[in-house]
Amino acid sequence: MKAFNPQDFHILIVDGTSDNDNLQPTIARLAETGYGISFVANEQKALEAIKQLQPDLILLNLTKQGANVLEIGKTLHAHSEYARIPKLFLTANREQEALLETLDSGMVDSLSQASNELEVLACIRTHLKLKRNWEQLQKAYSELEKLVNTDPLTGVANRRALIAFGEREFNRAKRYAHPFSVLAIDIDRFKQINDTYGHDIGDRVLIAMSRSITQYLRQVDCFGRFGGEEFLVFLPETEELQAAKVAERIRKRIAKISLQVAEQTVTITVSIGIATYQPGDGTLDAIIKRADRSLYSAKEQGRNRVGI
Ligand code: GH3
Ligand code: MG
Ligand code: MG
Ligand code: MG
DSSP: OOOOOGGGOEEEEEEOSSSOGGGHHHHHHHHHHTOEEEEESSGGGHHHHHHHHOOSEEEEEESSOOHHHHHHHHHHHHSHHHHTSOEEEEESOOOHHHHHHHHHTTOSEEEETTSOHHHHHHHHHHHHHHHHHHHHHHHHHHHHHHHHHBOTTTOSBOHHHHHHHHHHHHHHHHHHTOOEEEEEEEETTHHHHHHHHOHHHHHHHHHHHHHHHHHHSOTTOEEEEEETTEEEEEEETOOHHHHHHHHHHHHHHHHHOEEEETTEEEEOOEEEEEEEOOTTOOSHHHHHHHHHHHHHHHHHTTSSSEEO
């Protein structure tokens, strides 16, 4: 983990006191330590400054534990982009009730204005470290989430992500009686491609085909790898006739793909099966099975076609 370096952090000081005598030693020490510091003279200007500066921590120095303090805390906390910025409160009022209320308003900590500047600095450091750890965890979590949902070869949704998306759309279709269609896409005679050109070229075919379909679909659609060389497309708000048009366009696009392998050009075709949600469908699986049966009939009829 990266060493803690004060120069990486920017602190915004919001001061609501008429004089800021109590803060002077803290400000001097913060500057000396290397932190970036900005200063606003009242709480009204705080939001604007936060927007502009995106500070890593906000230090509020206010004489009175008034409603305005809690308001600032709550206002900042309500903005999701500021909610994770630690807000540290320096107050003259150390009564237990006021203290708890301060923390509940979204402040991470509350210190007495009579605190020694080293105590304030230590507290700032702790909360900056906690924030950085949290950000690193968030990043790791997003990366992991992406890995868990992505097919490593093609970069499209894997079976897990595909089914999760499909279940959500299926439930919506069922609840609101909305149209919902599924396409099952399978490469024709793919085994022959592997046998003729090798597995690596087979992989390149899968990648090229995935890219082509992804580029074609709408943002609301979901495309992913169901397994091997079979892919599914979920088309929310799409009737059978429209789904058939989408399938036909995909089929034509795929037939135009050509991969250059040494002196040869590799082309592929796909067969596509369609199924559309019907009120009797109890599960997503029922629709996928129907799409698979349509796919099978497209194969039987000679491949490179759409089956309904
Ligand atoms: P059909 O037209 O009936 O679909 O014939 P096909 O040859 O495509 O069908 P089959 O199910 O016999 O073969 C599918 C092939 O897909 C076999 C398998 O090795 C290959 N395959 C599955 N996953 C991958 C992969 O990730 N990379 C490569 N290169 N091949 C794969
Ligand atoms: Mg097969
Ligand atoms: Mg196949
Ligand atoms: Mg297959």
